[in-house]
Structures are given as structure tokens and as C-alpha cells.
Amino acid sequence: MKKSRAYTIALAAMLLAGLLLTAVVYYAAERNQFKVWEYRAVAEAERMSNELIYRMELEREPLLSLATLYKGSREVTEEELRAAHDNLFSFTQSRNNMATGWYNAALQQFEQTSGNFAWPVTQELPTPINLAIEHSLNNGSNLYVAPLFQYETKSYLAMSVSVMNNGQEGALIVVIPFNDILMRVASDILDQGKSLSIFTTEQPLVNHAQLTPLATEAEAIHFMSLEFGGNTLNFRWALDADNSPLWQESNLGLFIIFVGITVTCLAVFAYGAVLFHNIRVETSVQQRTRQLKETYEGLQSANAKLVQQERLASLGKLVAGISHELSTPISNAYMGASLLDDVVNDLKQLESPPKSVTKLEETASLLKSSTQRATDLITSFKEVSIETTSTKPSHLALKDLVDEVITSLKTDIQKKNFSVSNTVDPSLYVEVFAGQLATVLTHLVQNALVHAYASRAEGRVDIYANEVDGNQVELCVEDFGEGMKPETMVRIYEPFFTTRLGQGGSGLGMHVVYNIVDAVLLGNIEVQSTEQKGTKFIIRFPKTRQTKEFR
Template sequence: MLRLLERLGLRFEDAVEERRFVDHYVRGSTGWTQIAMVLGAFTFAGYTLWDWVLYPEIVPTTLAIRGGTAVLVLLPLTALLSTPARKWAEPIHLLYCVIPGCVLPTIYWVLPSGFTYSAAGMIIVILFVSTMLPLRIGSYATFCATSWSALAVAESLAAEPLPPGLRFIDHSLVGNACLLSLYAVGAREYQARKQFRTAEALQREKERSEASLRDLHATQAHLVQAEKLASLGQLVAGVGHEVSTPLGLALTTSTAMEDDVQTIARMLGGGLVRRSDLAKGVARLQEGLQLTTQSLHRASEMVHSFKQVAVDQANEALHRYELQGWMADHIAKLRPLLARQGLTVALSCPEGIVLTSYPGALGQVISILAFNAATHAYPGEVSGLFTVEVAPPADGVVRILCADHGVGMPGHVRGRVFDPFFTTRREKGNAGLGLHIAFNLVASTLGGRIELDSEPQQGTRITLDIPLTGPSKPAELELAAAQ
């Protein structure tokens, strides 16, 4: 029998899945089921009105049977669904249906008309049970068989049995009602099982998707961190290269001065020292000291600039600064690194624009845009120009236009340029995160907007609209922390 139900789609092979479905189908809407059961109890007792219309003299008897069944059986069973006994909801539903189905034929014993209208009463009970209560096909078949058998037994024990023809018609009507309602209950359960399995599949797919999304976020955070470390490594390498030149010159000069000092010492030790030789040696020492001092100052300035960049980019506190001076200082730090890639930077910014914002985040955005222009706008060995123009603030917003006159972007690239991991130079090792990071910094940390306009062979223009006062609680600069 179980195999047949499984083939008909009215039972799951997996016992755990079957148990979950029963919990969902039978106990999923207990509140609505209890409302239907209360309505059924009052309806069962209320049919005493019919008895009163036809046979007032027997109303006390039928009211005792109907009302007693409703008060002593149906309503208590309804109340059980609000107690821990709710876990036996399906047997409770079956008892709720079987008991009035078996009690109803006894009422026809006391009616003067006997079982003449028994089919109508049984059909009403069948209709209520099949439409209002969440019985599965097995339980409903049990109800039909029990109630129909009770009707047949009661008719056979009646003092005045129905004529054979009328009895056949009554049982045909009840049988047809049972078969049709069995089909309806089975079809409803079949659809409920399909919906349950679909919902289960969707839930599993949702969980897999959420797990995949978490893995993607973790991978994205890792790649973002790797990209930032790579950018820091590039900056360190560039600064190291720039610092090595003045330090190397200072070392060479100090070595030469050491030789000059030893020469002067030997002359002084020899006893006879010419004034011209001593003057020449002192002049060489003065020149060497001057050159050494200049070289060391240059190295110190570059180290200080590097420290300032690192501190600014790691600092998330609101900072009040004058834009023109800060911008000039920041671009001065970038120029040596960009010059190695053949990119010249031009700045135009009016004085007196004061921001209360996050200079580290803005500096990182400008750096990303500049290096992106050096890499993509002027590929190969082509030299180029990158301009930064700042317009006077309006409505509490300052506009910064970053532009190049390079190769530009076609439409399919322009539409995805801020997407994470999108790059046209993956074969060169690019991760495609630079402009995505810039977008997040402008939108989240600085509280502004970033827009891009580009056409093939017409260059690229990126507009930054930055509020003069940044948000008090910006998003994390790290995209990983934002996830």
C-alpha cells in the first residue's frame, strides 16, 4: 500500500521528508483548523433546528445527541490542539470526523422519517470534512469507510428499513460523495506535496546560494586585501627607488670627503702645508658637506611623505584640511612614481576650499585614478597627461574632475568599469579591483558620487562630487570589513 502511495505521489520515500511534510501539512495552520472545527461543532449541533421544523416533539432527544457530541467530544478535541497533545493532531482530526460520522446515523433511529434523508446528512458531513480539515488521503479514507459502515449498520438495525430501491439510491449518493471527495482530498494533498518539495528545493538552493555568496565575499575580501597590499608594495618599491638615489649620492660624497680629510691630514703631518692646497681641500669638504646635506634632506622628505601617505590612508577620523594645499602635496608625492610610467600630472585648484572629511580616502581615490590612467589610457611606452581640476563648491559639494586624453573606453567596458574583478588587462596580472575600491570609497566613506564619461579615442573623464562635510560614521575603507 505504501508503495502505491509513493507511486501516486501521495507519500515520500524519505521518512524524514515525510515527517516534515506531515508537520507542515497537518500542523501548519492549527489556528485556522481550530476555527473550522469550532464552526463544525456548532453546525452539527445547529441542525437540531431542522428537527424542530419537522418534528418538534423529538427535539429534546436530538438536541441531547447533537449537543452532547459537540460539547463533550468535538469542542474538547478542538481544545486539545492548543496543548502539547498537538503533536497528535492527525489522530485528533480523525476522531473529530469519525465520531459525528458514526453518531449521525443514530439520530435517524429516533426520527419519524427514519433514514429517508440520511444521504443528505452524510453528504454534508463528508463535504465539511473534505474541505475544511487537513486530513491526508489515508486518514480521510478511514473516515469514509467508518462513517459509511456506521450508516449501513444503523440502517440494517432500523425498526422500519428503507425500501431496497431507496436504500440503494442513498448508498449510491454517499458512495459517490466519498469517491469524489477522496479524489479532491488526494489531489489537494498531491499539490501540497509538490509545493512542499518545491519549497524544500528552493530553501536548499537558497542555503547553497547564501553559502556561495559568503564564500564569494570571503574571496573578494581576500583579493581586495591582496590588491591593497600589492598597491602598497608598488608604493614602497617606488619610494625605495627614489630614496636610494639621494642616499647613494650622500654615501658617495661622504666617501669622497673621507678621502679629502685623509689627504689634508697627511699634508698637515708632513710639516709643510701650502695655503692653496689647504684652501682647495676645505672647499672640497664644504662642497661635499653641502651635497650630502641636500641629499639627506631629500631622502628625509621622501620618507616623511611616505609616512604621511600611510597615516592618511589608515586614518578614518574626520579631519579638517584645506584642499588646495593638501591636493598639491599629495600630487607632489605621486609625481615621481607616475613619471616613471610616462604620466604627467597637472593640478588646478582654487585656494580657500576647506573640507571636513577623510583625506586618506580621497588621496587613495586620486591615486587609483592616476595609476589607472597611466596603465590603461596610455598603454605601452606612450607618455600622457592626467589633469585634476577642482571647481568652486556649490550647495555644500565640491566637484573634482579627473581626466586624461588617452584611448578612452568602448561602451561594453564603460558599463562595467566599476564592477568588482572586471579588467581588460587580466593577462598583465590586474585584479580589476582598483576602480571598484574607488567607487566604494567615494560612495561609502566620503559620502559622495562618482561618474565616468568616456568614448573611444576621446579620453576619459571621471567626476567626483564630494560633500564639504563627510559622514560622521563612514563605512570601513576595507571592502572586506564592509561585507
């Protein structure tokens, strides 16, 4: 059976390994396909970024051409500037809305403008344009590129160069809408699984690209930085494989799954055929040996149970006999006490009852209560003896059984000024052999009285129970006495082991408890103890038995 289970586990493991390997290869193929797309998409993004920088570099040419006009003429009028501006864009077929202006340094204002120049003479200029003018005036004829800046929600690129006009010092400025340059580069492909954000070092939170974001979540993000005119542009590309033309659908994954499952099933089938053939051979060889072993074990088990039943039956007969022999004299004593009680009542009816009638009445009452208590104990003892030899468990309230055990030990408890509490839920019913469970509780309470509080004049024992795991009951007997040493806990269930050697202890009580819990109650017992703090015994047994007969 174990080998069969091992073979089954081996087949399952082989099947699982094959499927796992197929999944790994499929994942690797899909991952590789994604990486190929990612590399291509990143390469395309970097190409477009460099092309944008190149386009921005080309925007210097109009400024240089117009600067040549100023440097080649003594004086350039505003009409000449506008004509040159129109001719320049007519020849180059440029489509941007570049604005041009000549700034008079002495007057500190624009004297000449051309194109869609957004800043009137009286309006304060944006800071990047002022920086461009200041830089050109202070650095001669060097062309200066200002950082990208935003004005009224639009981004602009400004460039300047120092030129003279009619003997006056000034600077020639061109301002170009940045979006015009960007769209010439990316208008055809930005909506195909790509989106771009551009930030500058000066304005790290301002996106100068202002393009439509992706419709779905990006599968990859690529960052890069490029230099333009001494300024750093930070590019953030969002790449979406779902809408990218660079993504190439492939049936390789389906092919890998088909091949992997097919090969795995064939391998498992072949290996399984070999394994189950071995199982049939081993089963045939071991069948008779197993039958003989089962027969031998069955005989041993039956013999052990028979011996145990005989011992229990003998004990039950002994207890029943003793109980019967005691019940007769106790009954006679109770009848005598009743007769004495009647005599006392007759004496009380006399006109002058003797003085001893009060003592006789107390004696009769004490004798009746004592014989009644003895009768109750004998009745309980008979019930225990009957349950001990019974083949059927009883369905009873656990709290009532605990009360009976406490009642049977009442003399010992009161003699030592001890208290035993029973907090078991009255609604908790169990199906057990009542006599055997009573024996267990009796031993545990007596052990607490004798061992836990050996050096104390008083003490407390708590008995409580909980229902756990549906059909399991956890019955606890706890004291708060001296506790046990670790070496004692290890040997507590050994037969003839006692810590009171020579003082009347036989060392069989806890061994009997263990055997009853294990063999009769079909449960287990656990001990928890700490020196000088106390000991707790936990008995776990089924609430209802799986079998209706004790065999």
C-alpha cells in the first residue's frame, strides 16, 4: 500500500513537473517575446528623442539667417525683418509659428517684431526670454538657447544672438512653440502605443510635451536625458504593447503548451505502466505474507482484549459482591435508625419525657443521615461497577458525573479542608463509559489532595470542560499546589512509579488513568506543570463514540 501510494505520488510529481516545466518554458517564451518588443520599442523611443533634438537644432538656422541680415546691413527696418521672415519660411516650407523680434538694449524693449509674437511692448517678458537677452548682450555674438518654458499653458523654445542695428546694440530673438517641433517628429506614431513626457531641470514638474496619455496601462517605462543648447531634457516614454505595431503576435506559446502537455502525458503513461506492473508483481508476492501477518496480529489483539475484558469482569464482580455485602448491614442500620427515630417521637409524646430524649433524637438523626450517605455511596459504587463491565456507553451530562465523583470524595475533601469546584456546562452531554471516566477523575482528584498540597493545610482543585473541534471534549483537572519536577513529568505514567515510596503509594494510579483514557475513552491525556505554581491534567476524548460497543 505504501509503495502504491509512493508510485502514485511519483506519477503525480512527474505530471506536475512536466506541467511546471511547460509553464516555465511558456513563460520564458512569452517573456522573451515581451523583451524583444521592449527592446524595439525603447530603440524607437530613443531614435525619436534624438530626432526631436535634431529638429530643435535645425531651428537655429532661421535665427542665424536673420542674424546675417542684420550683420550685413547697416540698418534693418521692421518691414525688412518681416519680409525676410516671410521669404525664409516660404523657401523652407516651414510649418511652425516662429515669432521674431529685435530687442533694443538702450530702450530695453522690442522695436521690431515679426510673426505671432505673443508679448506686447508694454508687457513684462517671461524670465527665460529676459535671460536669453541678457546672455546675448553680455556674451557677444554667441547663440544662446534658453531653457524650455511655459506661458499660458503652452511651452516655448527661445533662442537669441547679439546683433547691431543702425549703430545700436541689441539682441535678435526667435520664439518657437515647442509643440510644433514635437508634432513634426511624433505625430504619426505617438498614438501607436507610445506617450511622451518631457521635463527640464529648471521645471521638473512641468510636462512640456502635453500629449494625450495612453488609453491603457503601460507595460514599460523608459527614461532618458539628452542635451540641447547646454540644457538637459528629461524624457519619460510610456510604452503600451497592446496598441504597439511593434508587438508581433505569435503562436509559439500555444505550440509550447501543446508539445509540453503531450510529452508529459506520454512520459507519465509510460512510467505509470512500468510502476503499476511492479505493483501487481509485488502485490502477488506479498499477499500471503500480509494475510499471515494480519491473522497473527488479529489473534494477538483479540487475546489482549479478552484478557482485559476478563480483568474488568472480575473486578466488576468483586465490586458488585462487596457492594452487595455492605448494602445489607447498611440497610439494617438505616432501619434501626428509623425505629430509633420512632421511639424518640413516642418519648416526646409523654408528659414528662426523659432528659436523654434530645440526645437520642440527635443520635437518631446523625445515624439516619450517615447511613443514607453510605447507601448513596454504595448505590454510586454499584453503578460504577455495572458501567465498568457494561459493553454499552452511557449518554449523560458530564457535570452530573463530576458531581458524583466529588460526592464520593467528600469525606477526604472535608478532612483536609479542601475545595473542589465543578464549572462544567450542564448542557454538555457525552457518550462515555461513566464508571471508567469516574475512575479517572477520582484518581486525579486524589492525586491533587495527596501530592499537590502535601505540605499545605488547605487547597483548591478546579474541574472544567470545553467542547473543541466539533466532536471533541477537553476535560481539565487543575490544582494550584507544588507542581512537578520535569523528571517526574516524564515518568508519571510508568507503572509502579511513585514519589511516595514507603508511604502507601503503589505507583499504579496514573498508569491506570492513562490506560483508561487511551483504551476505553479512545482519547489522550496531557499534563502541564510548573513547580510551586500547580499542575493541570487535560483529558481529550470524543463526545460521541464511533463504535457503540467496547471491544
